[in-house]
Amino acid sequence: MEVVASAPGKVLVAGGYLVLERPNPGLVLSTTARFYAIVRPIHDELSPGSWAWAWADVKVTSPQLSREAAYKLSIKNSTLQLTSARESANPFVEQAIQFSIAAAKVSIADKEKKDALDKLLLRGLNITILGSNDFYSYRKQIEARGLPLTPEVLLSLPPFCSITFNSEVANGTGEICKPEVAKTGLGSSAAMTASVVAALLHYLGAVNLSCSGQSSSDTATGQDFDFVHAVAQSAHCLAQGKIGSGFDVSAAVYGSQRYTRFSPEILSSAQVIGGSCLPDVVADIVTRRWDHEKTQFSLPPLMCLLLGEPGTGGSSTPSMVGSVKQWQKSDPQKSADTWSKLGMANSVLENQLRSLSKLSEDHWDAYESVVLSCSRLTFMKWTEVATNQQQELVAKSLLAARDAFLEIRLHMREMGMAAGVPIEPELQTQLLDATMNMEGVLLAGVPGAGGFDAVFSVTLGEASRAVANAWSSVGVLPLLVREDSRGVSLEAGDPRTEEVSTAVSSIQIS
Numbered sequence: 001m002e003v004v005a006s007a008p009g010k011v012l013v014a015g016g017y018l019v020l021e022r023p024n025p026g027l028v029l030s031t032t033a034r035f036y037a038i039v040r041p042i043h044d045e046l047s048p049g050s051w052a053w054a055w056a057d058v059k060v061t062s063p064q065l066s067r068e069a070a071y072k073l074s075i076k077n078s079t080l081q082l083t084s085a086r087e088s089a090n091p092f093v094e095q096a097i098q099f100s101i102a103a104a105k106v107s108i109a110d111k112e113k114k115d116a117l118d119k120l121l122l123r124g125l126n127i128t129i130l131g132s133n134d135f136y137s138y139r140k141q142i143e144a145r146g147l148p149l150t151p152e153v154l155l156s157l158p159p160f161c162s163i164t165f166n167s168e169v170a171n172g173t174g175e176i177c178k179p180e181v182a183k184t185g186l187g188s189s190a191a192m193t194a195s196v197v198a199a200l201l202h203y204l205g206a207v208n209l210s211c212s213g214q215s216s217s218d219t220a221t222g223q224d225f226d227f228v229h230a231v232a233q234s235a236h237c238l239a240q241g242k243i244g245s246g247f248d249v250s251a252a253v254y255g256s257q258r259y260t261r262f263s264p265e266i267l268s269s270a271q272v273i274g275g276s277c278l279p280d281v282v283a284d285i286v287t288r289r290w291d292h293e294k295t296q297f298s299l300p301p302l303m304c305l306l307l308g309e310p311g312t313g314g315s316s317t318p319s320m321v322g323s324v325k326q327w328q329k330s331d332p333q334k335s336a337d338t339w340s341k342l343g344m345a346n347s348v349l350e351n352q353l354r355s356l357s358k359l360s361e362d363h364w365d366a367y368e369s370v371v372l373s374c375s376r377l378t379f380m381k382w383t384e385v386a387t388n389q390q391q392e393l394v395a396k397s398l399l400a401a402r403d404a405f406l407e408i409r410l411h412m413r414e415m416g417m418a419a420g421v422p423i424e425p426e427l428q429t430q431l432l433d434a435t436m437n438m439e440g441v442l443l444a445g446v447p448g449a450g451g452f453d454a455v456f457s458v459t460l461g462e463a464s465r466a467v468a469n470a471w472s473s474v475g476v477l478p479l480l481v482r483e484d485s486r487g488v489s490l491e492a493g494d495p496r497t498e499e500v501s502t503a504v505s506s507i508q509i510s
C-alpha cells in the first residue's frame with residue numbers, strides 16, 4: 001500500500017503585510033509547482049510479537065538533497081527520535097509527522113481502529129519527499145554555463161533535479177552560516193508540510209482524500225481538508241518558530257483563494273509544547289474553532305500568471321515584517337492611513353477581477369473578444385476595442401483592475417520607504433513599469449512581502465510569450481510556473497515514474 005499526496009506553492013498577488021492582521025484579506029494564487037510526499041510501510045508484514053513494541057521505524061528520504069533520515073517513533077507519544085546524523089534532520093517534516101500521527105490517534109475513537117492504526121505504524125513509515133524544480137533557483141547554474149535565461153532551458157532540466165545550495169557566507173561574526181537552498185519564493189516549506197500531512201493522514205485513515213476531485217470548489221469546504229489544514233498549519237508554525245499569516249499553508253491545502261488569517265491564539269497550546277505532551281496539544285488544536293476564511297478566488301479565464309527571477313538576490317520576509325511593524329508603532333497615524341488606502345485598493349482589485357470572472361460566465365463572447373483583442377494592445381488602446389455595452393464593461397473592468405494595482409504598488413512603495421525596507425526596490429519598479437506598459441499586460445508586481453525575490457505578471461491571452469521574451473532579454477529568467485487553483489491532491493503514483501514519459505530531458509545542469 002502506497003499513498004502519494006501533493007500540495008502546491010503560492011503567489012500572494014495582493015494583501016502583503018495587511019493579511020497579517022485580521023480581517024484583512026490576501027489574494028493568493030496556488031501554482032503548478034507542487035511538493036509530493038510518498039508514504040509506504042517499511043515492512044510488508046507485522047512480524048509476530050511486534051504488536052507489543054513501543055517504537056516503530058521511520059525513514060525520510062529527500063532524493064533531491066541526497067538526504068536520508070532515520071527515526072524511532074514512540075507509539076505512545078507520537079514523538080520522533082532522530083537516530084541518523086544530525087545534518088539529516090528536517091524540522092518541517094518531523095513536526096508534520098508527529099502532528100499527523102498524534103492527530104490521527106485523536107480522530108479515531110473506535111478501539112479496534114486504534115489497534116489497527118498502531119499495527120500500521122509498527123510496520124514502519126517510509127516517506128519520500130520531492131519538490132518540483134520550480135521551487136528552486138537554477139539561475140546561477142544557467143549563467144555559469146553561459147546558457148540563455150529562457151524558460152526553454154528550465155524545461156530541459158530533468159524533473160526533480162538535485163538541489164544546489166547558495167554558497168556559504170560569513171555572517172559578520174566569523175561564523176559560517178548554514179547553506180540555504182536557493183529558492184524562488186513559492187513557499188516550499190508550506191507545500192512540503194501540507195503534502196506530508198495529507199499523505200500521512202490519508203495513509204493512516206484519519207481523512208479520505210480520494211474524492212478530492214479536480215476543482216478546488218469541490219474540496220474547499222470539506223472537513224477532511226480543514227483537518228489537514230489545522231494539522232499542517234500547527235506543524236508549520238512550530239517548525240518555523242513563528243506565526244505568520246498562514247496564507248502559504250492555506251493555499252497549499254485549499255488552493256487559490258481569498259484568505260483571512262486564523263486568530264493566532266488558536267496555537268497558544270502549540271507554543272508551550274515544551275511543557276505539555278504532544279497528544280494533548282494536538283487534541284486541543286484539532287478541536288479548536290479555526291476561524292481562517294478562504295473564499296473562492298482565482299484568475300478569470302484567458303489570464304495567465306507569469307513569474308520571473310530578476311536575480312538581484314533574495315530578501316528576508318521576517319526582517320521586512322519586523323521593520324513594517326516597527327514603523328506602525330512609531331508612526332501610527334501615517335501607517336494607518338497607508339494601510340487603509342492599501343486595503344481599499346486591494347478590495348477594488350479583488351472586485352474587478354471578480355466582475356471579470358462573472359462577465360466571462362454571463363457574456364462569454366464579449367469577454368473573449370475583448371480580452372483577446374486587448375492581449376495584442378497596450379492598455380491605452382483597451383477602451384477602443386469595445387463595440388457594445390457588454391464589451392465596454394469588460395474593457396472598463398480590465399482598466400479598473402490595472403489602476404487599482406498601480407495604486408497598490410504606489411502605497412506599497414510608500415510603506416517600504418517609510419519603514420526603511422525595499423518592498424518594491426527601484427530596479428524592480430523600472431522592470432514592472434516597463435512590463436505593465438507592454439501589450440496585453442494587466443498586472444506586474446512583487447508578490448508577498450516584496451523585496452528582491454521573484455516578480456510576477458498577469459497577462460491576457462497569449463501575451464505572456466512576449467513578456468517572457470522581453471524579460472529574458474533584460475536578464476530576468478521567466479519561470480515555468482503558472483496558476484493551478486488546486487490545493488492538496490491525491491496522486492495516482494510516484495511523480496517520477498509519471499513524469500519520465502513526458503519529460504523533455506536533454507541537458508544535465510546540476
Ligand SMILES: Nc1ncnc2c1ncn2[C@@H]1O[C@H](COP(=O)(O)OP(=O)(O)O)[C@@H](O)[C@H]1O
Nearest residue numbers: 062064065129130131181183186187188189190
Ligand atoms: N526537496 C526537499 N526535500 C526535503 N526538504 C526540503 C526540500 N526542499 C526544501 N526542503 C526543506 O524545506 C525547508 C524550506 O523552508 P524555508 O527556508 O522556510 O522555505 P520557504 O520560505 O520556501 O517556506 C528547509 O528546511 C529545506 O531543508
Ligand SMILES: C[C@@](O)(CCOP(=O)(O)OP(=O)(O)O)CC(=O)O
Nearest residue numbers: 016017187244245246317448449450
Ligand atoms: C508579509 C506577509 O504578509 C507576506 C509574505 O509573503 P511572501 O510570499 O513574501 O512569504 P515568504 O514565502 O514567507 O517569504 C507575511 C505573511 O503573511 O505571513
